[in-house]
Structures are given as C-alpha cells and as structure tokens.
Amino acid sequence: MLEAGFIIKSLIILALFGLTLLIATYSTYAERKVAAFLQDRLGPNRAGPWGLLQPIADAGKMFFKEDFIPSQASKWLFIAGPCLSMLTALMATAVVPFGDSVKYTTGPNQILTVPVQPIDVNIGVLYIFGVVSLGVYGLMIGGWASNNKFSLLGAIRAASQNISYEIPMGLSMIAILMMTGSLSMGEIVSQQHGGNWNIFYQPLGFIIFITCAFAECNRTPFDLPECETELIGGYHTEYSSMKLGFYLFSEYINMFVSSAVISNLFFGGYNYPFMDSVHQFLTNNLGAIAGHNVATLIGTVVLFGKIFFFIFFFMWVRWTLPRFRYDQLMNLGWKGLIPLAMLNIVLTGGAILFLKPLITALLK
Amino acid sequence: MQLTNRAKQVSSKEMTLAERIYLPAIVTGLGITIKHFFKKKVTIQYPEQKRYLGPVFRGQHVLKRDEQGRERCTACGLCAVACPAEAISMVAEEREKGEEKLYREEKYAAVYEINMLRCIFCGLCEEACPKQAIYLRHDIFVPVFTERDNVIYGKDKLVENMNDRYLRTAWTKEEALHQDINDLTPQPRIQL
Numbered sequence: 184m185l186e187a188g189f190i191i192k193s194l195i196i197l198a199l200f201g202l203t204l205l206i207a208t209y210s211t212y213a214e215r216k217v218a219a220f221l222q223d224r225l226g227p228n229r230a231g232p233w234g235l236l237q238p239i240a241d242a243g244k245m246f247f248k249e250d251f252i253p254s255q256a257s258k259w260l261f262i263a264g265p266c267l268s269m270l271t272a273l274m275a276t277a278v279v280p281f282g283d284s285v286k287y288t289t290g291p292n293q294i295l296t297v298p299v300q301p302i303d304v305n306i307g308v309l310y311i312f313g314v315v316s317l318g319v320y321g322l323m324i325g326g327w328a329s330n331n332k333f334s335l336l337g338a339i340r341a342a343s344q345n346i347s348y349e350i351p352m353g354l355s356m357i358a359i360l361m362m363t364g365s366l367s368m369g370e371i372v373s374q375q376h377g378g379n380w381n382i383f384y385q386p387l388g389f390i391i392f393i394t395c396a397f398a399e400c401n402r403t404p405f406d407l408p409e410c411e412t413e414l415i416g417g418y419h420t421e422y423s424s425m426k427l428g429f430y431l432f433s434e435y436i437n438m439f440v441s442s443a444v445i446s447n448l449f450f451g452g453y454n455y456p457f458m459d460s461v462h463q464f465l466t467n468n469l470g471a472i473a474g475h476n477v478a479t480l481i482g483t484v485v486l487f488g489k490i491f492f493f494i495f496f497f498m499w500v501r502w503t504l505p506r507f508r509y510d511q512l513m514n515l516g517w518k519g520l521i522p523l524a525m526l527n528i529v530l531t532g533g534a535i536l537f538l539k540p541l542i543t544a545l546l547k
Numbered sequence: 548m549q550l551t552n553r554a555k556q557v558s559s560k561e562m563t564l565a566e567r568i569y570l571p572a573i574v575t576g577l578g579i580t581i582k583h584f585f586k587k588k589v590t591i592q593y594p595e596q597k598r599y600l601g602p603v604f605r606g607q608h609v610l611k612r613d614e615q616g617r618e619r620c621t622a623c624g625l626c627a628v629a630c631p632a633e634a635i636s637m638v639a640e641e642r643e644k645g646e647e648k649l650y651r652e653e654k655y656a657a658v659y660e661i662n663m664l665r666c667i668f669c670g671l672c673e674e675a676c677p678k679q680a681i682y683l684r685h686d687i688f689v690p691v692f693t694e695r696d697n698v699i700y701g702k703d704k705l706v707e708n709m710n711d712r713y714l715r716t717a718w719t720k721e722e723a724l725h726q727d728i729n730d731l732t733p734q735p736r737i738q739l
Binding site for chain 2: 217220221222223224225390499500502503504
C-alpha cells in the first residue's frame, strides 16, 4: 500500500508547486493593484476582466524580449544567477506544512494518514534557513557576472544585507525553538493547536522576525540591492527578458514562502480557534474519514487566508515606507535587532524557567 | 512670507524613545495608506468616460452660419494671418446673384481648408475673426489620423449643419467666467 501513499504525496507536492507558482504570478498583479489602490488609482484593468490577464501578458512580454548577455559578462555565471535564485526560492516550500493530514482507507479497518506537507523532516526550520541563505548566491553571482559596477554594488549590498539579517532572524527563531523543543515545522505548527498561537508568547520575536523577513526578501523598506534611485536596477541592471523575469518572479516566490513561514511559526498555520468543535461536527455529520478530510481542507483555507494577509502586508508596507539609508539598515540590523533578539532569548528562557512552574502551581 | 500653514520648525532636540523605535510612526503611516485603499478612486476611464471640459474648450473647428443659415465667413483671410501654425488656407470668390441665401457677405470662401496636423488649437483664428464665423468646438475632438488624406479638413467637414446647430453656454472666456456654473443650457450667439 506504499503506492497509494506515494501517489497522494506526489499529488500534494505537484499541487503545492503549481499553487506556489500561481500565487507568485498573481502576486505581481496584486502588487500593482494594491499599489494603485493605496495611491488612489485603479491599477491594471485593461487585460481581461479587472485586468486579471495582466500577469500572463507580462510573462508573455518577458519571453519575447531580447535575451541580452553583455559581451564582457561571464556567460555561464550570468545564466546561473537567475536559475539559482529561482531554484532556492522554490525549494523552501518543501518543508512547510499546508494542512493537517489526509485520511483514506486502504482496506478493511486500515486507515492511512498522510500529512499535507511535501516532506516532514525533523530539521525543517534549519532546512528553510539553509535554503534561504543560499538564495543570496543567486543575487551575488548575477551581480558579479554582469561586469557592471552598479550590478556589483547591488550584489554586495544584497550579500551584506542578507547575511546581517539572517542572524537576528535565526536568534528570534531560537526563542520559538526553546518553547516548542523541536525543529520540525509540522511539530511547531501542531503545538499551536486551536488559538494557542506563538504570537501571544513571542510578540517581540515576531516583530524581529518579520522585519528580518522584509530584509531577506529585499522588499521595501530594505530594497537596497535594487535601489533604482542609486543603482539603476542593482544586481539585475544588465538582465533582460526571462532572466530578469526569473529574478523578479523569485522575489514574489520568496514573499509567498516567508508569508507561509510567518503564518506557520507565529500564527498557528492551519490552526484556528474552535477547530476541535468544527472537527467534531464534521466527523459526526460526514463520517470519520470524510469529515476529517473536510476539516483539513478548512484548515488549509484558513492557512492560505493568513498567507494572503501577509502577502498583502508586505505590499502595504512597501507602498507606505520609504527606503532606509544603507548605514541605517546596518545600524538597525547589528545594533538594534541582534541585541533585541538576544534579550528575547533571555526573557523566554527566564519565562520557561520561572514563570511556567509558577503559573502551573497557581492553576493548581 | 508664509505660503501655507504646513511649515514646521526644524528641531534638533533628541528623539523620544517612541520616535527612535520608529514602530509607532510606521503604524500611523500604515493607517494613512489603508485609508486611501478604501477611498473612492478619482480616475476617469478616458475613452469610455469623458468629462465635461467647459464651454470654452478648444476642439474641432466649425464655420458658423447665421440665423438664416447663411455662411458668415467672408474670406478676409485674417484667421489665416493670425494662425501661428499656418494651418489655414482659403480661396475667396464673389457672391453671384441668387446666392444671397447661401452667403451673408458679398465675398465668400469657396475653399476653406485647415490642416489638422499643423493646427495647435490655440484659438487665435477665433479671436481674429471679425465676422464671428470660425469657432473651436468644445464638444468634438479632432480624431486620430490613420491616413494622410484625412488630415486636411475642407468645408464639407467644417461648415455648421443647420439641423444640428452648434451651441454652447458661453462664447468667450469672459462670458464663461461670469456664467452661472450650474446653468448648462446652450445659448445661441448674440447677433452683431
């Protein structure tokens, strides 16, 4: 009965892959629409109803543009840059849980449970961090291979910014790991059952994490690697056609991934308040298996609601805040966020050591 | 001199903790932008939606007729002289006996042509005209050309149609300034 499990797993992986690409595609549309609405405009509305075919038109345009490689550029690295960017962006969703589990019968009295997660590795969080830090190589290689001073400056900025902000990001994660005692994404999410979300225990950690997520995605107010006003286009100045498209697209995939990670780590993933009574109601009315599967579906929808909210939040912040200056960025990262994240670790440790036994004693 | 009341005195005093944390300012900013998100949009979807541009907007030319349907133009050529773009040309002819119903003056324009590629829609022809014969319509735009043959507008396109007379609420800028904004009933030009 391994085959049925294999097929279900493949279906989940394919569906999530397609969904990731679809969401990233329509994020470009949403970005333009949100930008327009925040600026009292209407945004793209000519291609299809409400401009819904706009991303397809954009992608088509990207494909038909001249694919230019500068004569002085290092040709293979120039091609490898956007490929690496895209690859690392797509890899990160592999360990993110997108729902509880799917149940199906394989025979009489045999029920198999498959979690809605491509792979549940016990080092899920580490895996995400590893893949995300690989992402900077795409920008570095692209900027370096272009043989252009603006590209190189953008690449240097990207590298130093991403490395700087990975540290507070990791430190703010450690507080969560101390609470849950597990590196597995599935475990972290299932511990936030119901409304017991980590955000209520780690508000400071959340603020640090989301700030770093903005910086890791190279989104405003931390979009210094692109920084049109200073660097023309930053690391992708020399890129055109679908190579540029890959860079821009990977940014949106990264945005989706970090929204998913934030929802899972801090906002309970597929968990929502009163989910047990909903589960109870569905299993009573639809039978144990169908009811469970429908409950899982509802959880997945809830998770995507959270993810869409955070994608919207990314855009909302982008069209509100101006870009930081480079020294401000570094000051914030090294002098602001890292000490704060360390303080957060100490506070969490103290709370686990002293507050938790106190509260349990009081409740008795 | 103070132009607006929005000027702020620059202060170099040290920032408070809330200002240094920057998060309260971010939240305020987010609040402002989200208000704009739900605001009614001011965009006018141009080709489908057109707004009223006022009675003295300068669009396509019209060669007016008088109340009896006679052409006002006497082919004096002042409009052509006034035209900074040299877009107007005409051929004058003497009125024959029996044509009094057609032309008001003893001399008339047999050919009157405006090159719409040259015209800059400045309205100087309108101001130069002593017979109040040429006007720039406020309601019709000169359409986009796709053929060079369509560029030169002759009398067939310019002379006013008596069944669909061209009227507007104000005929000069001064009139437009003094008219009641809410009164949009078109008025015929006062006879001179």
